Every structure is written in structure tokens, then in C-alpha cells.
Amino acid sequence: MTTPTPTTAEAVRDEVEAGHARLRALLPALTDTAAREPAALPGWSRAHVLSHIEGIGRAMARQARYALRGELIVAYDGGFPARTAAIEEGSRRDAAALRQAVTDTLAEASAAWAAVGPADWSRPVGYRDGDLRGALLCWWRELTIHTADALLGDSPADWPPALCHHLLDHLAPRAPKGIRLTLEATADAAPRPPCGPADAPTVTVRGTLTDLAAWLAGRAPRGPLHCTRAGTGSPLPALRDWP
Structure with a gap:
């Protein structure tokens, strides 16, 4: 939920x-x-x-x-x-x-x-x-x-869900230029809107909500994040500066 x-x-x-x-x-x-x-x-x-x-x-x-x-x-x-x-x-x-x-x-x-x-x-x-x-x-x-x-x-694993969702919103400008970044939180029913131009290559990063928030905030996630580009495994993209 x-x-x-x-x-x-x-x-x-x-x-x-x-x-x-x-x-x-x-x-x-x-x-x-x-x-x-x-x-x-x-x-x-x-x-x-x-x-x-x-x-x-x-x-x-x-x-x-x-x-x-x-x-x-x-x-x-x-x-x-x-x-x-x-x-x-x-x-x-x-x-x-x-x-x-x-x-x-x-x-x-x-x-x-x-x-x-x-x-x-x-x-x-x-x-x-x-x-x-x-x-x-x-x-x-x-x-x-x-x-x-x-x-x-x-640790970031203890961050409350409301704060994590806020961070994903607030830190969306950190998404790299030239891609359409989609963050998929496991066990989260509602998908998040992607960041970036619709015609850019899609990069999807999937993991727990706390791990996604930690990564976007520049902190070490507790668990693995799975990144795919055009359906193929890919390294995590480099993030831009804090807004």
C-alpha cells in the first residue's frame, strides 16, 4: 500500500x-x-x-x-x-x-x-x-x-514510508539527463510516474522503497537495486546534484 x-x-x-x-x-x-x-x-x-x-x-x-x-x-x-x-x-x-x-x-x-x-x-x-x-x-x-x-x-532502512515517498518526489531532479528514469518499489501497489522526456531511453531501477530513497539521497541501500535499460541489466546511472 x-x-x-x-x-x-x-x-x-x-x-x-x-x-x-x-x-x-x-x-x-x-x-x-x-x-x-x-x-x-x-x-x-x-x-x-x-x-x-x-x-x-x-x-x-x-x-x-x-x-x-x-x-x-x-x-x-x-x-x-x-x-x-x-x-x-x-x-x-x-x-x-x-x-x-x-x-x-x-x-x-x-x-x-x-x-x-x-x-x-x-x-x-x-x-x-x-x-x-x-x-x-x-x-x-x-x-x-x-x-x-x-x-x-x-539507518535508511528505518526511514518511514511517508518520508521515502517525499524523498522520491523531492529528489526527482537528480535523475540523469537523457534518460527516462522509472523507480519501482517492491511491495508498493501504486507505480510512480517516470522522470525524464518520454522519447528518452528508459532506465528502470527496482528495489525496496527505503533502498530506492537511500540511493536517490546518495546513501548506501541495505539491499540490492536491480537496474535495467531496454530490458537488459545495467549499472545504476550516475545521479545529478541535489536540487
Whole structure:
């Protein structure tokens, strides 16, 4: 049975709160030794990933607070260089400080998003010149993907179906040029529309919903993905950059 992307921002907010709970439950496993160990992202430790979760969580919560006041603000003061510097500096903290920082961020995020009412979701935000619903979706993606990247016991195989369907929609622009990409999720009743021009060669990638979402998000699938081109087995195509 297909579980589509939630149709209301309130439903997305419920999914986000569930993600907060999952990450909180994993934080006690973070020791000083574990904080220095590699994460799933090349060149980053678990401490880097958790510092990034802290930063993006606070940044999106700030978008919500300012939008409710009718004000626009950039996601990060100082832009991308300041974001990178904050992650690097934050990664030097010990496990106790990291656990507390992330716990505080999740509480801040919950409070900020709880204050958004039904009529507020279309309010403009500075992040990508979008609206509050788009900022909440960003936090949902970042929270869920990077919780798995931290390698504290969560993986893409644990991603909820609604998030996976959202990722397949949001990341469709990663489909390579010059092909018509079809993603077929096993055990999913409803087929997904293909991406790409109708007259382009068709490439089909088949696997579990979580594995397809992981691959499209640039993460390692747990199981095999089966790729065919014109009915013949083929290597997985190279994906384009994130949208």
C-alpha cells in the first residue's frame, strides 16, 4: 500500500515530532569514543553530523519564528562559510555537550513549529525564498537523513514510508539527463510516474522503497537495486546534484 507524502503541514509536523523522538532515544548511546568515530558521510565524524543537525534544526526553527513576526531572515548568519565553521567547531565538543546541544535543539524546534497555525504555512521565509511548509519539509529531510548518517542505530532502512515517498518526489531532479528514469518499489501497489522526456531511453531501477530513497539521497541501500535499460541489466546511472 502506498503511503504518499503527507498532504497537510500538520501531518508533516507529526512526522517531524516522531523523528525528534527517534533521535532522542539514540543519543544516550553517544560516548566520547563514539563521537570521534566516522559517520556515514565521508570525512565527518558522528560529532560533525550531530553538530550539523543542531545547526540546521536551529536555523529552520529561526525561520519559523521570524516568519510568524512577518520578517525574513537568512538561514545562517554569515552564510555557508559560517555554517561550515560552526559544524567544525561544534564537532570538538565532548559527548555530554553534544547530547545536550542536540536535545536542546530538538526542544527548540518542537516549540517553534508548534507555534505555527493552520493559516501560517504559506508565510514567506528567507530560506530559498520559500514558505513555512517548505522550511518544515527541509527540517524533516535533514533530521531523518542525518539521524541515519550518525550511525547510532538508525539507518535508511528505518526511514518511514511517508518520508521515502517525499524523498522520491523531492529528489526527482537528480535523475540523469537523457534518460527516462522509472523507480519501482517492491511491495508498493501504486507505480510512480517516470522522470525524464518520454522519447528518452528508459532506465528502470527496482528495489525496496527505503533502498530506492537511500540511493536517490546518495546513501548506501541495505539491499540490492536491480537496474535495467531496454530490458537488459545495467549499472545504476550516475545521479545529478541535489536540487
